[in-house]
Structures are given as structure tokens and as C-alpha cells.
Amino acid sequence: MKTCTSISGGQSSAYIAAKYPTDYNVFALVTVRDKDCAPKDKGLIKLVSDKIGRDFIGTLEDDIIIHTILDLEQHIGSKIDWVVGKHFEDLRKTSVPNIMWRYCTELMKIKPMFKWWQENFSEPIQMNIGFRAGEDKRAKNMLDRCNEDGLRAYNKVYWQKPHFPMIEDNVHRDKVVNYWRGKDVRFAVQNNCVGCFHRNPLTLRKMFDLHPEKMEWFIKEEIKKDARFKSDISYADIKKHKPQHEIDFDDWSCDSGYCGL
Numbered sequence: 001m002k003t004c005t006s007i008s009g010g011q012s013s014a015y016i017a018a019k020y021p022t023d024y025n026v027f028a029l030v031t032v033r034d035k036d037c038a039p040k041d042k043g044l045i046k047l048v049s050d051k052i053g054r055d056f057i058g059t060l061e062d063d064i065i066i067h068t069i070l071d072l073e074q075h076i077g078s079k080i081d082w083v084v085g086k087h088f089e090d091l092r093k094t095s096v097p098n099i100m101w102r103y104c105t106e107l108m109k110i111k112p113m114f115k116w117w118q119e120n121f122s123e124p125i126q127m128n129i130g131f132r133a134g135e136d137k138r139a140k141n142m143l144d145r146c147n148e149d150g151l152r153a154y155n156k157v158y159w160q161k162p163h164f165p166m167i168e169d170n171v172h173r174d175k176v177v178n179y180w181r182g183k184d185v186r187f188a189v190q191n192n193c194v195g196c197f198h199r200n201p202l203t204l205r206k207m208f209d210l211h212p213e214k215m216e217w218f219i220k221e222e223i224k225k226d227a228r229f230k231s232d233i234s235y236a237d238i239k240k241h242k243p244q245h246e247i248d249f250d251d252w253s254c255d256s257g258y259c260g261l
């Protein structure tokens with residue numbers, strides 16, 4: 001069975017890419033058609049356009065994540081394939097995703113990886129996922145959705161066998177952080193879309209300071225779709241709050257195994 005690493009831009013999936021080399025590496029980038037979310041470094045536009053095979057306009061992920069993937073490719077000495085889904089604005093006409101209905105992960109991370117697999121393989125592949133020691137419950141959740149051969153389906157097609165090398169080898173977060181200390185790979189302070197609705201309002205408020213244009217996208221999208229990413233508060237209200245104190249960012253990641261890690 002061919003092997004592949006699902007890379008997210010976080011330190012854990014980068015760690016498995018470095019320490020457990022696979023035949024392939026794949027990264028799914030969240031894209032938007034809003035020019036205000038274009039990378040500050042304009043040189044990245046052409047570079048990412050070439051990687052994704054279409055015009056790159058902007059992303060809701062921290063620009064540093066683009067550098068992470070480019071640096072990581074050099075660090076591991078093998079190619080990372082970039083995939084993209086529809087632009088975030090185009091996923092649905094009249095709704096935005098939320099914690100209960102997280103279709104953004106599915107349509108912009110899992111589906112593009114599945115299509116990449118369809119274009120390149122005729123057999124299922126083993127997919128290394130960056131869950132760490134202590135995250136057994138998340139791995140179990142994923143395995144519970146697999147068939148008796150340990151294969152996971154997308155649209156009823158069994159295409160990948162999830163594999164968790166860091167759980168097998170008892171690798172905890174400290175080991176991952178230590179590994180990357182002083183290395184030539186840049187990482188964002190927080191991984192994933194800067195305004196991800198999984199984040200608490202305090203963290204999101206801080207993100208308005210760090211990534212004002214990208215955070216405005218969430219406000220514009222709520223207004224345009226007349227819908228909310230978070231049931232209890234709008235992003236416009238989050239922006240109005242005065243930051244109370246400095247926030248220690250923890251590394252959040254969702255259970256999909258594709259956002260975060």
C-alpha cells in the first residue's frame with residue numbers, strides 16, 4: 001500500500017512528515033476570492049498559483065503557513081502536493097459553517113485530498129495523521145468510522161487507511177516542539193484559518209489585531225450570507241470588544257485530522 005502524509009501546516013503533521021517519510025505528502029490550502037486576504041508578500045501569489053494550478057487570490061490561513069509548507073518541502077527533501085477546493089465564499093450561497101455543521105473542512109480539506117487521490121491512485125493509500133500520544137480518543141473516533149479493513153470512505157469510496165505514528169511511538173507535544181526548535185521551518189503562532197469558529201471570542205479578538213483584513217472577511221461573510229459562524233456572538237461584536245489581557249495561544253486542532261495538527 002502506498003503511504004502519504006496529511007500535512008496541515010502545524011508542527012505535529014510536519015513532525016511526522018520529517019520523521020516518518022511516506023511516498024507522498026499532501027497539503028490542502030483554504031482559499032478565498034477576496035483580494036484583501038492576499039498574502040502580504042506578493043511574490044507568494046505566483047508561487048502558490050503554480051502549486052495549486054489556478055489563480056491564487058487569498059487565504060484565510062496565516063501567510064506564514066505558506067512558508068511552512070515551502071520550508072518543510074526543503075527540510076524533508078521531498079515534494080508536497082498542494083490541493084484546493086472551492087473558494088470559501090462559494091461553498092454555500094446562504095449559509096456559513098459552524099461547530100455543528102463544519103462543511104468547510106470537508107469541502108476545502110477532505111474532498112480536495114480525495115480528488116487528488118482519485119486522480120493519482122487506483123488503490124487505497126495509508127494516510128499518516130498527526131494525532132499525538134494522549135489523543136487516542138480522536139484516533140479512535142476516526143477508526144470507528146472505518147470499515148473492517150481499517151479503511152475510511154469519502155462518498156462511499158474507501159480510499160484511505162488512517163495511521164497514527166505518533167500515538168504508536170508515544171510522541172507527546174514536548175518532543176514535537178523540541179524537534180522544531182532551531183530548525184529551518186517557520187510556523188504560524190496558530191494554525192488553521194485565523195478566524196476559525198472553533199476558537200473562543202477572546203482568541204478571535206486577538207486575531208483582529210494580528211490579521212485585521214482576514215478577520216474582516218468573516219464579518220463580511222456573516223453580513224452577506226445573513227448567517228453566523230458562532231451561534232452566540234457575531235464577528236462584528238467580537239471585533240468591538242476591548243482586548244482584556246494577553247492571550248497564551250494553545251495549539252487548537254479539530255478532530256477531522258485535517259484542520260490543525
Ligand code: SF4
Nearest residue numbers: 104105192193196259
Ligand atoms: S480551520 Fe476552521 S474555518 Fe478553517 S476550514 Fe477548518 S474548521 Fe473551517
